[in-house]
Amino acid sequence: MQFKITLQRLSPESAIPINYQYELSAWIYKVLREADAGYADFLHRKGYTSGRKSFKLFCFSQLQVSRRRIEGDRLHLLSQTVELHLGFYLDRTAEEFVRGLFQEQTFRLGDRKSQVRFGVQTVEMRPPALPAAPGLVRIRTLSPLVIGRKNADGNDDYLHPDDPDFAPLLFLNLQEKYAAATGQPPPAWWDATRFGFRPVGQPPKSQLITIKSGTTAETRVRGWRFDFELDVPGELVEVGVLAGFGRMNSEGFGFGEVVGSRSGKKLKNQENESKPNQLSDE
Numbered sequence: 165m166q167f168k169i170t171l172q173r174l175s176p177e178s179a180i181p182i183n184y185q186y187e188l189s190a191w192i193y194k195v196l197r198e199a200d201a202g203y204a205d206f207l208h209r210k211g212y213t214s215g216r217k218s219f220k221l222f223c224f225s226q227l228q229v230s231r232r233r234i235e236g237d238r239l240h241l242l243s244q245t246v247e248l249h250l251g252f253y254l255d256r257t258a259e260e261f262v263r264g265l266f267q268e269q270t271f272r273l274g275d276r277k278s279q280v281r282f283g284v285q286t287v288e289m290r291p292p293a294l295p296a297a298p299g300l301v302r303i304r305t306l307s308p309l310v311i312g313r314k315n316a317d318g319n320d321d322y323l324h325p326d327d328p329d330f331a332p333l334l335f336l337n338l339q340e341k342y343a344a345a346t347g348q349p350p351p352a353w354w355d356a357t358r359f360g361f362r363p364v365g366q367p368p369k370s371q372l373i374t375i376k377s378g379t380t381a382e383t384r385v386r387g388w389r390f391d392f393e394l395d396v397p398g399e400l401v402e403v404g405v406l407a408g409f410g411r412m413n414s415e416g417f418g419f420g421e422v423v424g425s426r427s428g429k430k431l432k433n434q435e436n437e438s439k440p441n442q443l444s445d446e
Contacts, residue, residue, distance in 0.1 A: 166249060166421070168249055172244060175279075178242065184274070228306070238278060241280060249419060293423075295398065301401050308371040308417055310385055325388055332356065334409065359394075365391040368388040368389065373417075
């Protein structure tokens, strides 16, 4: 289930750090911990596993602000309310429970330099607009999508959506999340070489986000905001929109929403079916 949370600014201050994702993630964990310390600790320390990898199976968007101003490393919120979108890959019986956790919450978001106090105004459950029949699905990212590839030094190279490895790694990530969430391996007929991906609309926009800014654990992560079309099994679309696309979803990356679909349409490789990122409309 996806949730739309409307936050009301309760303090006269309007400035938060432009890199606020880590602090926002910490608040989400705090809400979960207050309700169920064991569950929050499980997510924080381990998560759901697939092989050697673990996944938290939730994601969240960047703050959706109607009026704002950026000055240096500060984001000034000029509107009294902002929106936050959350996705959880949950059992249906847990959805109403999670909704209740966030109602009437108050918290401060920011760092030592500036903070804003928020109160949760409304929490809406929003079933993802999953297509009823196979076909192309158009996804819009509301937080940067991150795909990384290890280099010779063991560090991550963050890939542009046009990189030949971007689509295969995106597909692999979705299948690993599916396995972690369900406890079952992906069906044998899910042949990733026949899956389809391509950016559409405006060119992808790069965003460099600093995590744990000003600490010894500071990390910079590059992701991309863009629309893209997917031609994958519906179960993988659901995993993506609820648990996130790509990496670091529980830290504020890879939240996407379905903004359109075309039943029966397929993406087809232009040159070689073994290269799933080279696509064109059939």
